[in-house]
Amino acid sequence: SVLPPTVATEDIYITLGSPWVPSDVIDDFIEHLFGGQAKYWSNSKSTQEYLSVKHDELTGTWEIPEKTRYGHGVTDTDSYGTSRLEALYILERTLNMKTIAVKNEVACKINASGKKRVINKEETLLALEKQQKMIKEFQDWVWKDEKRKKRLETIFENKYSCVRRRIFDGSFLTFPDLSPNITLFPYQKNAVARIIFTPNTLLAHDVGSGKTYIMIASGMELRRMGLSKK
Secondary structure, eight states, X not given: OOSOOOOOGGGOOOOTTOXXXXXXXXXXXXXXXXXXXXXXXXXXXXXXXXXXOEEETTTTEEEOTTGGGBOOOHIIIIISOOSSSOHXXXXXXXXXXXXXXXXXXXXXXXXXXXXXXXXXHHHHHHHHHHHHHHHHHHHHHTTTSHHHHHXXXXXXXXXXXXXXXXXXXXXXXXOTTSOTTOOOOHHHHHHHHHHHHSSOOOOOOOTTSOHHHHHHHHHHHHHHTTSOOO
């Protein structure tokens, strides 16, 4: 009964780059995008190996190490990527929450190299469209598998929904020094209890809700209990 309430799936925000999502889920998503496990040719072994995403939990960075060796298929360069920025590059930058930009190299006399890079607006907008399409596809796909859904719900709750806000109950307070002409409401008693039990409290009640009574009653109770000498 003291555990935090279960978070409904629709209340869990998930996207590409969410740090709590395991890397193998992203591997599965790549497989979903490309219609099968993405393979690349290994130079050292002269064999085809599967792409695998790496996530450094310490730095929070994501990497697709072999993205440059993947075959340039329609999915990579058209469906979820462009001819200038392929899908795996867009995915990696999205996972790292980095800005998507496609740049052209142009002449520049004031630079020592004689060149500079400027943003290609049309190609950048096209890449951003593919990025949004990829994110939406991930958010639609990720909850469809029941086993994956249960696993992600458990991970999220263990990481972010494992603390329950403390509820203060002031019903035990008797206020022996309180004038009989004053009766505190339950929420005022609860606020007094919170002040007694915690080192600092913000009374964010509406105007006219009796904050002055709360502060005076709290001060008197703290002195009566020997918790304050002021």
